[in-house]
Amino acid sequence: MGAGHAHKLYKDVRSPVHALPAHCKLAAVFCFVVLVVVTPREAVWAFGAYALLLAAVAAASRVPPRHWLTRMAIEVPFVAFAVLLPFVAEGERITVLGMSLSEPGLWGAWNVLAKGTLGVAASVLLASTTGLNALLLGLARLRMPPLLCQIATFMVRYADVISDEMRRMRTARVSRGFEARGPRHWAVLAKSAGSLFIRSYERGERVHLAMLSRGYTGTMPPALGDGPAARAQWARSAALPLAALAICVTGWAS
Amino acid sequence: MHVPDGFIDAPVSAGTGVLAAVAVAASLRGARRELGGGLGEAGERTAPLAGLVAAFIFAVQMLNFPVAAGTSGHLLGGALAAILVGPCTGVLCVSVVLLLQGVLFADGGLTALGTNITDMGVVTVLVAYGLFRALLRVLPRRRSAVTVASFVAALVSVPAAAVAFTALYALGGTSDVSLGKVVAAMVGVHVLIGVGEAVITAATVGAVVAVRPDLVYAARDRLSVRLELRPSPLASTDAGTTAPAQEPATAPTDALEGSPARELESAPAQEPAKVPAPRRSARPLWLAGLAATVVCAGGLSFYASASPDGLEKVAADNGIDEKAEDHAAEDSPLADYGVKDIANTRLSGGLAGVIGAGATLAVGSGVFVVVRRRRGADGGASAAAPQPADAPAER
Numbered sequence: 119m120g121a122g123h124a125h126k127l128y129k130d131v132r133s134p135v136h137a138l139p140a141h142c143k144l145a146a147v148f149c150f151v152v153l154v155v156v157t158p159r160e161a162v163w164a165f166g167a168y169a170l171l172l173a174a175v176a177a178a179s180r181v182p183p184r185h186w187l188t189r190m191a192i193e194v195p196f197v198a199f200a201v202l203l204p205f206v207a208e209g210e211r212i213t214v215l216g217m218s219l220s221e222p223g224l225w226g227a228w229n230v231l232a233k234g235t236l237g238v239a240a241s242v243l244l245a246s247t248t249g250l251n252a253l254l255l256g257l258a259r260l261r262m263p264p265l266l267c268q269i270a271t272f273m274v275r276y277a278d279v280i281s282d283e284m285r286r287m288r289t290a291r292v293s294r295g296f297e298a299r300g301p302r303h304w305a306v307l308a309k310s311a312g313s314l315f316i317r318s319y320e321r322g323e324r325v326h327l328a329m330l331s332r333g334y335t336g337t338m339p340p341a342l343g344d345g346p347a348a349r350a351q352w353a354r355s356a357a358l359p360l361a362a363l364a365i366c367v368t369g370w371a372s
Numbered sequence: 373m374h375v376p377d378g379f380i381d382a383p384v385s386a387g388t389g390v391l392a393a394v395a396v397a398a399s400l401r402g403a404r405r406e407l408g409g410g411l412g413e414a415g416e417r418t419a420p421l422a423g424l425v426a427a428f429i430f431a432v433q434m435l436n437f438p439v440a441a442g443t444s445g446h447l448l449g450g451a452l453a454a455i456l457v458g459p460c461t462g463v464l465c466v467s468v469v470l471l472l473q474g475v476l477f478a479d480g481g482l483t484a485l486g487t488n489i490t491d492m493g494v495v496t497v498l499v500a501y502g503l504f505r506a507l508l509r510v511l512p513r514r515r516s517a518v519t520v521a522s523f524v525a526a527l528v529s530v531p532a533a534a535v536a537f538t539a540l541y542a543l544g545g546t547s548d549v550s551l552g553k554v555v556a557a558m559v560g561v562h563v564l565i566g567v568g569e570a571v572i573t574a575a576t577v578g579a580v581v582a583v584r585p586d587l588v589y590a591a592r593d594r595l596s597v598r599l600e601l602r603p604s605p606l607a608s609t610d611a612g613t614t615a616p617a618q619e620p621a622t623a624p625t626d627a628l629e630g631s632p633a634r635e636l637e638s639a640p641a642q643e644p645a646k647v648p649a650p651r652r653s654a655r656p657l658w659l660a661g662l663a664a665t666v667v668c669a670g671g672l673s674f675y676a677s678a679s680p681d682g683l684e685k686v687a688a689d690n691g692i693d694e695k696a697e698d699h700a701a702e703d704s705p706l707a708d709y710g711v712k713d714i715a716n717t718r719l720s721g722g723l724a725g726v727i728g729a730g731a732t733l734a735v736g737s738g739v740f741v742v743v744r745r746r747r748g749a750d751g752g753a754s755a756a757a758p759q760p761a762d763a764p765a766e767r
Contacts, residue, residue, distance in 0.1 A: 144475075151482045156382045192479050196376050233378020234481065241478035253475060265400050265419060270468050272423020273430065280424075280431040301571075308572045311432055311447070312579025315456060319587055322424035326417060 129186075129246045134354070135179035136247050140256025142355035147244045149359035153366045154236045159229040161369035165236065171361055172239050179247050186242045193238045196230060203227040250274055264337065280318050287314065374473070375488055375537070377481030384544025389486030395494045396467050402460030406589060418461075425457050426465040433469070448565075450496030450533070451504075451526035452573045456580065458589040459501040466493035487540055495536040500529035504590050518591045519578040526573035530566035534558040 135143075150168075157164050176186060203223045248256070254274065258267040287310050298307060326334075380388075407417045429449040449469075453462035467489045473479040480488045504525040511517035538555050545554075581588050 148482055151377055152382070155378050155385070155481075155483050189478070192477060193376065196379075230376070230378055234376035237377030237481040237483070238478045241474065241482060245476050245478065250476070257475075263397070263400060266396065266464070266468065268419035269423045269426060269464060270472060272420050273426035273465075273468055273472065276424050276427035277430055280427045281434065284431050284435065301568075304568075304571055305575050307435060308575030309579045311435060311572070312576040313583070314431070315428055315576070315580055316584055316587065318424055318428050319421075319584075322421055326420045329420065 128249055129181045130249075131180050133178060133180040133247070135175060135243075138351055138355050139259075140248050140252040141259040142256075142351055143244055143248055144253070144256045144260060146355040146358050147240050150240055150362050151237050153359065153362040154233055154240075157233075157366050157369045159225055159232070161372060162228075164365050164369035165232040167365045168236050168362060169239075171358060171365075172236065172243065175358060176243055179243065181243070181246045186239070186246055189242045189246070190235070190238050193234060196234050200227040200231045200234075203230070268337075276318070276322070279321070280314070283317060284310075284314055374470075374480030375484040375491070377483050379481070379545075380484060380487050380540055381544040382483070384540060385483050385487055387486075387543075388490045388540060392467070392486040392489035392494065395463055396489070399460040399463040399467075403458075403464050406458035406461050422457075422461050422464050423468075425453060425461060426468045429453055429465050430469050430472075447572055448492065448496065448530065448533075448569060450492060451500035451522070451529045451569065452576060454497040454501040454529075455504055455522050455525065455573070455577055455590045456588060459497055461589075462497040462501070463493050466497060487537075491533050491537050491540065496529045496533045499532040500525040501590060503528055508591060508594050513594055515581055515585075518581050518588065518594070519574045521591075522577040523570045523574035527566045527570035530569050531559050531562045534562035 154168055203226050254271050403418050403422055407421050432447050432449050450466055453465050470480060470488050470493060474482055474485050504521045507521035507524055508517060511521060538558050541554055542551050577588060586592060
């Protein structure tokens, strides 16, 4: 709990990208992803250019390539879906390597694959260069409703506590020789989930009372941040979406 | 089921984003009422407890349930959140979980966040909560009714989300897969997922109801028991009361662990119900599951299969009608989720849904039978984690 809540993706190195304020980075990544999504899929070169842009940012962030490439594995289920697409989609059939594939299906697969991969890569880069607290502060600065920010903050605070509790319960199960092998063990796991809920909720009630006794009234004290971002920082973070905008416009024009 | 970027086109993503924002804004207001106790209270309880439940949902999604050799699924948690903490808080919690999953773990695209929240947050939670409340109104006032209702609610909520996803896909999908196939794949897979989700949600809610019925928001008014004072079971052993006499060996530990709670919460009322409950709840559970599956599969595909007609018509109008070949290629009698030789597409779709549901149900009941049979051998509590809160009710 006291370990600074570093999340799994965060890579703590010093770089110009790490130094940018979180809300600038969030806005930049969001604009970038939107631009990627609206780019027509026929402009194949544009996606290559986007990938180069991201690679440049990654190089500037000094995050080891292995770190963020392995973190992109989260995308695998959709890669499987994309591979399936040419076989099930309708439209004109073309023959590639002796297999009859649907041409719109191939385009669709390319579309999902390219845009999805770029989106995941951008998100992973954001997550590996931005700490958890900075990210939450950034969301608050981007005018997310305060209550929602607080809920997210509390969730992050409690996530470690609850997963620790869950780990302890798992250890207890394992040390009694329990091993979940199939649906017949669901009942045990579900009962664990039930008592996990009760334990966490009762703990949450105690924490809430403790907070009340320390003067909590429903709003958090103003968060300690770096203050509003300087114009230079905004300009630096805008480099990525602006370059992407140029590519997107060219993609539509061609 | 986290939708990535580029799966749904930009206008529809923007539309669902607005929809999700409205839903979250409405839930922010409603959550104060759900967590704050009374109507007039300040909402200072909202953030800590909603955050806690969000973290719980997040943790439960990491709890993997083995399905068969090698594969495992995890809980989606929408129905569970709706039943345990109410619809508004449920929407908020699932939305926050999805937001942080998108930002921190790149799970689900940033532009698809609205789609994901609408689909997995709003639809799942609302369907589950509505169904749960409706069922509670119909079923008798018993604790097993809560289990049955949460089973059905969770069972239906997952395919409902799949149907909602298909609708969004029909509006703004970026790849040309025929809608019938998407419906078939999504609903087919998600009915199966729904069975797992239902079993686990029902068992989880059952475990919570057994210990702290006041924590189950959606059933709070149905399960509220008036405070009653009873003489201590230890003091009146000679009076010949049957409940303590059944287990003389465990009575002292009971007195140590749970006697204050017992006296206050009218535990004797829970106690006799607990012993026959598993046996009695089996058939209603199964029947309700059957009914829900048939309604869900038959009814939903009855309506869902109305839309491919529209798309097929458009496809025919645009001259890209290659579908005849596709149908010929698939020899299965249920190809494309329609029964061959039945002209009425709606009816055939519905029928195929029912047949599919029958097969699913056979598998599901097989699972149940196995679970039932093994439960006695496993001895539930001894295999479970040490759960001090759970233990007295479990025994």
